[in-house]
Amino acid sequence: MIRKALADYLDLEHHTLWQLSTSTAVVEGVFGDALHVRDLADHGDFGIGTFEQLDGEGILLDGVCWQACADGRLREAPPEEGIPFWIATHFESEQRVQLGPVSSFEQLGALLDPHRPGANLFVALRIRGMFEELLVRSVSRVEAGATLLDATRSQTTFSHQAISGTLVGFWSPTHASSLNIPGYHLHFLSDDHRHGGHLLDLKAASLDVDFDFQSNLRLALPETREFLTADLTADPTAALEEAETNQGQ
Template sequence: MSGDRGVRHHPVRHEVFQTSLMSALLDGVYEGEMTLAELLGHGNFGIGTFEALDGEMIIIDSVPWRMRVDGTVSRAALEDRTPFATVTNFVPAVGHRITGPTTRAQLHEIIDRLMISTNYLYALRISGDFEWVSTRTVQRQERPWRPMIETTAGEDVVRHERTSGVMVGFRTPLFEQGINVAGCHVHFVDDDRGRGGHVMDFVLDRGLVEVCLGTDLRVALPLTDAFAGADLAPDDLDARVRAAETHE
């Protein structure tokens, strides 16, 4: 799986499943219509959040983990619910070894070279030893729920020094902004499953980048009053996504 040409020669159809929309989450639709048991029926790998924004979600090898704002990590229950998540059955088509310090921007350039086109969706698994990783985590909300841009404004960013672990996420095309988060969106958990969260920045010392091509996106829209009444196309949608995800 070394090199960067396997996906270029053998593209095959591969489904990525998503429940709800990023724009719905931005508008405060935090009800969890789908259980994790249902979600795992669509994929063994992915990211998302939990009902009421009660932590960041990372799914690795069919095991869902919940990373809360207090720094704890625990295995999520199958009956837990999610208002927004993206999963797939991870089958890496191509991989690339990292042998020296690599910044987030440099790694994004490597990922771009591994893709056959920026018009497709890609699942990403980045595992190895990190010089540092900075993360933040959403905090559980109480009704009435506020828009996500307000709930994430005061989140603390935590820096994890000299850690080993895995980043899970997706590289999403620009035209999907609002459906999901355009660009690279990843969550991190360390090898001990003790620390992690939504990734803000990092330096990877050494490790493996694996890429899984996604050609078919299946989206299940919630059948709830909150979703039916949500504003899914605000004029400042791109700015809201950036503010909620990157604090820009």
Template sequence: MLPLLLALSATVQSGGRAEGQVERGRDTLYQVSTIDALLDGVYGPMATLADVLPHGDVGIGTFEALDGELILLDGQVYQAAADGVVRPMPPETATPFIAVTHFDADQSLTPPAGQDFAGFKTWLEAALPSRNIVYAIRVDGHFGSIRYRSVPRQQTPYPPLAEAAREQVFFARDDIEGTLIGFWCPSFTKGVNVPGFHLHFLSADRRHGGHVLDFTLAEAAVQLDHTNGWDVQLPMQPAFLASDLGADRSEALHAVEQGRPAPAD
């Protein structure tokens, strides 16, 4: 049996869909554990996919022992492993960190062709109605090029994420169709989720995927789901409870997200 979870919910009602149009909870980001716990090496089983999937049909995260990148797309979970193989994962698979939601598009946008990831982020942030809520992001398109990574399975005692990321494996593809899935989170989510953009990639043929580092867009359709609730499940598990989550890990997180070497201690 997996450890119990303690829920910390923060639901703020905001404008958007008419009352009753969407069932309660569909505009909630449901999350297991915190990004700082993951940075501290808390990679044990905190929930199963079966526990999480009732709460969303798109999302990102990782697997027990940090075994690759997790992509939830259209209700199916895929593992983008460090060996370059993408595998559909069964419901009993365990995760130490995952964030999901039910995707109901509130905005549809067409990005300029030729953008790289940096340009895309600047363009999309300018289109956000507010920087104080979470946005689920889906980008379906044709990529002139894309660069992404995965991290191999770790062994106990688990190292911090910045150390584990030194073993990350980089991949690059040209002229490929696929989908970006992920979130944009406000700066006040620091320590709990990733402030700013956090996106994973899955190719249209379901053969390639990972944590996005850079890309060049040929053409794409962007959809945003405005998310006004946040349900964080805090694991009642010894590794999580003993983790020092008071430290500022912003620099380490930034390095890991960008696929760069971790800062020296």
């Protein structure tokens, strides 16, 4: 009985996507700290997000939270650092495939698509390999009142050659576009823990991909004054599209 309950609980944990706040709130500039880096351990060991006032790109891998700052530094995020938006899961590979060669972000998506179970489930993705070319960006800390588009217009992009590492992220369905960014959203962490960021483009001869299909969603809405008073009625689609793919500079 107890073992059954525990197994059910763990199974739920393993196929559960935990999300803090919504993409609509991020587009509207709700960037204050709703929780802290130390809280992530309760919800997963794998994921992506950002920090208070958009202070860099977040990568959670093997239970360690990394912060890729706009000046190019990568550091382990301090436990007390605030987080306004995050997606996490307890990652467990359900399917592994080898893909390649890959010549662009768009092509990576096309190669991954047939391995997803339709267009309506969330999928967590862990992609490892040697990247011949990699283009990532990091957003920089903004003042209160700025929106996501303001922030990405002043982002910094970094290009790397022959760099090995892991892409951490998710595919989200279009039906959940007010909650999350539809399509593939991946952040990079180099194996030497010196570089990271939000993936914009890549080239690789061969990549190892692990899939974890997510059929449960737990949404944590911030109870901060900033979130409670934000106007979240607008459709975020166009702004998200621009913010997530802008290769700027």
